[in-house]
Amino acid sequence: MTTPQGYRLVSVDQTRASEVLHVDAFAFAFTVPDKDAGFIQDVLPWERTRAVEVADPVRGTEGTLAAVHASFKFGTRVPGGREVPTAGLSWVGVHPGHRRRGLLRAMIGDHFSRSLARGEAISTLFAAETQIYQRFGYGMAATEARVQLGRGVELRPLPGSENLIVEVDSASIERHGPTIASIQSRMTRPGTVSTLAPQTLADVLMDLEIDRDGSEELRIATVRDGDDPVAWALFQRKQEWGDTGPDGKVRVRAWGALGAAATVRLWGVLADFDLMSATHAGRFAPDDPLLLRLKDMRAAKITLTDNLWVRILDVAEALEARGYAADCDVTVQVDDSFLPQNAGVWRVLVAAGEAKVTREGAADPASADLRLDVQELGAAYLGGTTITELTRAQLVDERTPGTAAELSRAMASDVKPVANFGF
Template identity: 35%
Template sequence: MTTELRVLRDADFDGWYAALELAFGGVPEAPEEVALWRELAGFDRSIGVWDGPEAVGTTGAFAFRITVPGGERVPAAGVTMVSVLPTHRRRGLLRRMMRRQLDDVRAWGEPLAVLTASEPDIYGRFGYGIATHSLSVRIDTARVRLSVPPGTEGVRLRLSEPAEARDACEAVYARRVAARPGMLARQPGWEALPVLDPAAGREGASPLKCVLAEEDGRTVGYARYAVRPDWSDAGANGTVLLRDAEALTPAAYAALWRYLTEIDLTSYVSASNRPVDDPLLHLVSDVRRCEARVKDSLHVRLVDVGAALAARTYRGAVDLVLEVADDFCPWNAGRWRLTGDAKGASCERTEDAADLALSVRELGSAYLGGVSLAALAGAGRVRELREGALEEAAAAFGSDVAPWLPHGF
């Protein structure tokens, strides 16, 4: 059969999205959720494969700006909605879409492509490396106490409807973006995602709730959550389901977590996406009773090695020649001299002898500072060609705070 790969058109969307839903199990999403993704998708940045009139493969690329070490917000293609129908597997359709997409991202002048993977083993062959991890917790609030910092008692907490509090929450979020690599600057329209709350997706939980933290009359933090009631013969046993929380001061952050852990008729607080170095871990009395788990989150792909490495800063002075392998995007392959420090960097082609050899996948993993080049070398994925180069590179690429993706896409 002959298949056609083309850019998405408005008239294509319903069939294209139906193919995506089918590939992900066939459970239709709520109409309001589909409407939001239609609004955000950007048809000129989405592609599909058609077999006659039927969409059989899908992918898109949101236009993001992602924080990198040093605080710069770098253009990045947010790869999303990747699917191939089970009837069309093993025909190279995914490879065709990835090829076209990365060519497009390069033409758009975006040095990075990023994604979250439903199946993490798929994307390494296209040059993506796991760059951030997320922490999930399930806190047993009957057994865990919080030790809060001075000033917590001065924080005022106020319940508000999520839609009414959206602008105040977005202002707090915007001030937090530069503080942590991996965070996404919210583009117009994306402010609707954190308050999207279709009734069909609540699975027995309450409608979304929002609590604001205020200091001196200013909103300095928020938490958005739902409560899933549960009862046993021993009494109430509900769970607080945290969607997101941000704060500008340690006192406000502690006040929000203390509020969440003390909600009546609940015994647990569950959060599925927090930074791996979340201060929460240092507020709780017993981290074992928090059932902390870590999993992969953001996968990063350098589309333009020189521009990407020059866009971030480095924790220490670095002057290295990197021998980069990149079979899928051969324009990146070869030797690059990276020179930089905490003030800035440059990365240019060179013929000088290489200090380290690695693939673009390892560069993607290390790019945001959360995965050590030394750890990758321990796995045999980075080779030191000059003594001392690995130690220099590992120190320079690191980040003082763990990179973190605040929400999916």
């Protein structure tokens, strides 16, 4: 990938933390007080943080940073309960004084090549502006429900859930980081970040005063089954008073649970704090047990939005890394203008849940059963969006009748994907 004239790609370490924060503050329109600026030292993976630096005085002050990005090391859960090495793209920002010069494209190319060199077959992200990342082949692989729960929301009873132990405390990475990591490692829902780097935990538990907007400090609710932690949630309450009394709000920032009983117990607490009238939360998969156990779904005020975006970096590695629900033998023409090594005809042969994916180098592209862009392959990767749905939307071209349904059944997941916290 060619770097635009007058710039160079560089690695940055903690000694340039203030410069990285400066670029992203301009890119995302925020200001961090000096007393809080040190947080960036803990939350970025500095060995995987890159930038575009001014190399020519014509472009600005030589040596200053014009754009930045970071890549988190994740293990992402995929269908079949497996884990795939992942590059979690984040902190992507171009200084407004250097926009429209191809810096983002250069950084994405740099991110892809370095991720592939580390053996990471996919890249994931949460998109600040979704149209931007589709240009680079990211597909919307998961959606999430956001809900507003009234105090004391009624759930269908689940015998035994009331016996689980709940603890509520001020959040601490030292005391609660291991609990969160333990629960995440046992979650099997596709899209889950199942292996967390230390910087990821620090980011999840970050509690800057400028982000509180009048709320309390970051709190955590944990649920235990005996000594075994089975659910966690980070939340903040904001006290408000209406004409008729207390009207406080609870904002749940991130959460995770192992099973329906832990989910019911956790949300029975989060939606029933004194002086609070509503609890706002997201990161619910469309098939989450809480949504299915609501007695009045209409009262929950549910909205649906995008969640995790997936970019396939290595077609064969990524497809062979996940599990499959049915056998299939389909040839697929993949279009990938950004990573041409992915482009071409691939045979996807699945038996007993395992895939063998091989390039059909001699095949006429027109002979492939299906044709799709790498963006659609990413969208279908976690089993949330099906190949059949993409075909009906005419985003997949079915040339051999029945093959879209065949591949769709194979790539389907019984559990809807979602990432239960952002990064």
